Amino acid sequence: MSELMSEGVTLMILGMGFVFSFLVVLIFATTAMSKVVVKFFPEPEPVTPAPVAPTPTSGGGVDPQLLAVLKAAVKEHRSRQK
Template sequence: MDNLFSEGLTLMAFGMGFVFVFLTLLVLITSTMSRLVSRYLPEPAPKTVKARPQAAAGVAAGNNDELIAVLTAAVHKYRSK
């Protein structure tokens, strides 16, 4: 009985050790790959958005009343279900 118990503890120690080593290697390899990718393939610079002319901005600002009415109707219909 004592021999079986010690073999179980040995098997548990080897199993847990293997999992610990595997997960440690996985973290190291993943972080190394992340550094390599960010170094050699950087994210592209964000594109700048061109400003709209003042006339178009004024027209869009005037439609807020209609937009609020549509949104209010949609919320009212959703809540009435």
Template sequence: MSQAVELMIAGMGFVFAFLIILVFATQAMSKLITRLTPPEPATPARTPRATTPAPASVDPDTAEAIKKAIAQFRARHKK
């Protein structure tokens, strides 16, 4: 029974040591990579585009053409 406990403690110790080494190796690699890679270029801020205002009213001929197009569409797509 005591041999099993010793083996368990030794195994847990090796796993713990491996994880500690892994954490330090990962941190070291991260620092190395950040030193070797060039910094990302700054992206310029987007400027909002000026929008043109919509006309206050629609030309009567255009309104009539829209009405006819809607009527034609509805006639073709009846269920």
């Protein structure tokens, strides 16, 4: 192998080694930063409201006046379509 070719291979191996080393350090640094952020700034637990079950007397949670208006609107629309 010529001297120029061996220098090129050496330079390639060194370059790839530096890139690999940098990526390994980057992985450890981001993992450490993530653990620090989670430790000192934990994400609050989401509060889920309890589901409200509709009762038979409440009309399923729908305002009776709104229900009457909707029924009238549907009736009017259907009468115009015929």
